[in-house]
Amino acid sequence: MTTDVTHVLIAYWERFLFVLPKLLIALVLLAVGLFVAGRLSTLLSHRLHRRSADPLLADFLTQISKWALALIAFLIALNVLGFTGVVGSLLGAAGVSAFIVGFAFKDIAENFLAGVILAFNRPFHIDDTVQVNDLVGHVVALNLRTTLMRTFDGKHIFVPNSMVLKQPLTNYTRDGDLRSDFLLTVELGADGTPDDASRIIISYLQTVLEVQTDAKSPYVNLEKAAATTVDLRVYFWGDSEDYRRGVLQLKSRLMQEVKQELVGAGFSVPALAG
Structure with a gap:
């Protein structure tokens, strides 16, 4: 029994020694291939970023190229080890392999294809x-x-x-500008009218640098009228490049400043709503 085990171990050792040179060559080729893949993808990234105005697409294509080159290096290493049949199966039996892999990794494949579409559709x-x-x-x-x-x-x-x-x-930021609005309730008093309040609001908004006043001028709509109060919806266009600062913070600031302008003109503003 001990002799049989020894013979088996010796046979495995001899096979290992026979395969060892190929294994070392395959590992060296794989390491070189991965290094070359990294270098080429870096060079491709620099060229794409210089020539493309869309860094999103450039980064995505760089990732795909890096993985494709790494896969080629892996297949070459398998071929050196003598797994020609495995490489041929991977490349030749594409239909069956694609079905099995696609079924097993459906979500991964779906997200990858969706990423390709998003990269080019932008x-x-x-x-x-x-x-x-x-x-x-x-x-x-x-x-x-x-x-x-x-x-x-x-x-x-x-x-x-x-x-x-x-x-x-x-x-929110693709076109560079975005319309926003807020609602305020105004008490007109004895002599005030909705038109008077609207003129005060628009006149003030036209003095704010962050509010567009050319083709997309601010305007006010009357939404509800009661005996002594009216609900006015104020619309304005702002820069959406920085959405949080250009739209949200600007809107918050204008709500308070418009209220102060109306109060200063003799109106009362009991309610504000975004």
Whole structure:
């Protein structure tokens, strides 16, 4: 029994020594291939970023090229080890392999293909403020499987690419400007009219540098009128490049300043609503 075990171990050792040179060559080729893949993807990234105005697409293509080159290096290493049949099966039996792999890794494949579509369709760019379902934040990166978003309170959310592609996506900053509005209730007093209050509001908004006053001028709509009060909806356009500062903070500031202007003109503003 001991002799049989010894013979088996010796046979395995001899096979290992026979395969060892090929194994070392395969490992060296794999290491060189991965190094070359990293270098080429870096060079490709620099060229794409210089020639493309869209860093999102450049980063995504760089990731794909790096993984493709790494896969080629892995297949070459398998071929050196003598697994020609395995390489041929991987390359030749594409139909069956694709079915099996696609079934086993359906979500991964779906998110990858969704990422390819998003990279070329480009519904958003880096730092755009977008909303997917209830998630709102800045786009940080588009990866092979997920889209990375950063919320206004600093949280990083990895959203599956398929979800971004399938769900309605709202881009708040793509066009560079965005209309916002707020509602205020104004007590007119004895001699005041809705037109008087509206003129005061518009006159003030036209003096605010952050509010657009050319083709997209601010305006006021009368939404509800009671015996002594009216509800006025104020609309204005602001710069949405920095959504939080250009829209949200501007809106908060204008609500308070418009109220002060109306109070200074003799009106009372009992209620404000976003």
